[in-house]
Amino acid sequence: MRRQIFSFLFIFITLFFQAQSVIVKGVARDTTKTRNFVHITVNDTLRKYREMATKAKIRNGDAYLELTKNKDLVTRADSLGNYTIKAKLTDTLYFAKYKHYTQKYKVEDIIKNKIKVQLVPEPCVPYVACEEKIPSQFYIFIGEKIAMNFKEDPYYCNAMSLDMGGFECIYRIKEKVYGGYPKDTIEFKAYDHYGSPAFGKYKNVLLFVSEYCGKLYHEKYQFYDLFKTKDGRWASPGDPYKNDQFLKEKTVEAQKMEFGEDAWVDLSKMVKNEKEKYVPPYYKVVGDKAFPLMGNYVDDLVKAKANGVLKGRSIKLDRN
Incomplete structure (x- = not known):
C-alpha cells in the first residue's frame, strides 16, 4: 500500500513540475546574418489560430494581433540570436523566419541538450x-x-x-x-x-x-473608375484628383454631367474616411447610396495624370 502511495506521489510530483513554467534562454540564428529576426512561438499557437480562424471564417484581426503581443506565446531573437521565453517543459518551441525552414524542439530537450537553433533558408x-x-x-x-x-x-x-x-x-x-x-x-x-x-x-x-x-x-x-454617361461617353465620377489629394498643381476641374443609371456607389460597408470622397458637390447622397453629379471625360483624366503624377515620375506623353 505504501509503495502504491509513493508511486502515486512520484507521478503526481513529476507531472506537477512538468506543468510548471520555466524560463527558457537560448540562441536562434539564420544563415543570412539576421536579415530578418527569428520568431519563436510556443506550440505553434499563431499558425494554429490562423488555420482555425480560416476554417471557421472568423475575421478578427484584433484577436490575432493580441496573440502576437502575448509574450507568453511569442517572442523573437535579438540581433545576436539570443531569446528568452517562458514555457512548460512539455511545450514545444517553433522557430520560424520568412523563407526559412521551420524547426521545432521540446523545451525539455532545448534545456537538457543546450540546443542552438540554426535555421536553413529555402x-x-x-x-x-x-x-x-x-x-x-x-x-x-x-x-x-x-x-x-x-x-x-x-x-x-x-x-x-x-x-x-x-x-x-x-x-x-x-x-x-x-x-x-x-x-x-x-x-x-x-x-x-x-x-x-x-x-x-x-x-x-x-x-x-x-x-x-x-x-x-x-x-x-494610378487608375480611374469609369462609367458611361447618358450621352454614351466614358467618364469618371467625382474629383479628378480623388486619389491624388496631396498633389499641388491641379490643372483639371470636374464638370457637371449626367451619368447612366448604374453609376452609383454603395456606402453601406464603407468606413468614415472612405465616405469622405463621396460628398457634394461631386455626389448626391441618398441613404447608403451616392449618385455622381460631376466628373471628367477620359481626355481630361489623362491630362490630369500627365500634368501630375506621371510628370512627377518622369513619364512624358507624346501628344502628337
Missing part, C-alpha cells in the same frame, strides 16, 4: 535589377477585369521584396487611349502596399501600364 535565385529608369513603352486603356491573382515573388538571394509579391492581372481592352497596345487583352503585374489593388473593385477602369525591361507593370495606384 533555395533562392539571384535578383537581376532592371536598369531602365523610365518605361520603354507606356499604355493607357479602358479595361475590364478578366482575372487578378496574387503571386508571391521569388525568394531572392541578394534582395528583399517589399510587398512579398504582386498581382498578376489579365484585362480585356475595351478602348485603347494611348500607346496602341497591339492585342485586345493585356497581362501585367500590379504591386500594392495596402493589399489587393483598389482598381480591381471596379468593372471598368482607366489604367496606366508601363513596360520595363520587357515586362509590363501597372503604374502604382
Whole structure:
C-alpha cells in the first residue's frame, strides 16, 4: 500500500513540475546574418489560430494581433540570436523566419541538450535589377477585369521584396487611349502596399501600364473608375484628383454631367474616411447610396495624370 502511495506521489510530483513554467534562454540564428529576426512561438499557437480562424471564417484581426503581443506565446531573437521565453517543459518551441525552414524542439530537450537553433533558408535565385529608369513603352486603356491573382515573388538571394509579391492581372481592352497596345487583352503585374489593388473593385477602369525591361507593370495606384454617361461617353465620377489629394498643381476641374443609371456607389460597408470622397458637390447622397453629379471625360483624366503624377515620375506623353 505504501509503495502504491509513493508511486502515486512520484507521478503526481513529476507531472506537477512538468506543468510548471520555466524560463527558457537560448540562441536562434539564420544563415543570412539576421536579415530578418527569428520568431519563436510556443506550440505553434499563431499558425494554429490562423488555420482555425480560416476554417471557421472568423475575421478578427484584433484577436490575432493580441496573440502576437502575448509574450507568453511569442517572442523573437535579438540581433545576436539570443531569446528568452517562458514555457512548460512539455511545450514545444517553433522557430520560424520568412523563407526559412521551420524547426521545432521540446523545451525539455532545448534545456537538457543546450540546443542552438540554426535555421536553413529555402533555395533562392539571384535578383537581376532592371536598369531602365523610365518605361520603354507606356499604355493607357479602358479595361475590364478578366482575372487578378496574387503571386508571391521569388525568394531572392541578394534582395528583399517589399510587398512579398504582386498581382498578376489579365484585362480585356475595351478602348485603347494611348500607346496602341497591339492585342485586345493585356497581362501585367500590379504591386500594392495596402493589399489587393483598389482598381480591381471596379468593372471598368482607366489604367496606366508601363513596360520595363520587357515586362509590363501597372503604374502604382494610378487608375480611374469609369462609367458611361447618358450621352454614351466614358467618364469618371467625382474629383479628378480623388486619389491624388496631396498633389499641388491641379490643372483639371470636374464638370457637371449626367451619368447612366448604374453609376452609383454603395456606402453601406464603407468606413468614415472612405465616405469622405463621396460628398457634394461631386455626389448626391441618398441613404447608403451616392449618385455622381460631376466628373471628367477620359481626355481630361489623362491630362490630369500627365500634368501630375506621371510628370512627377518622369513619364512624358507624346501628344502628337
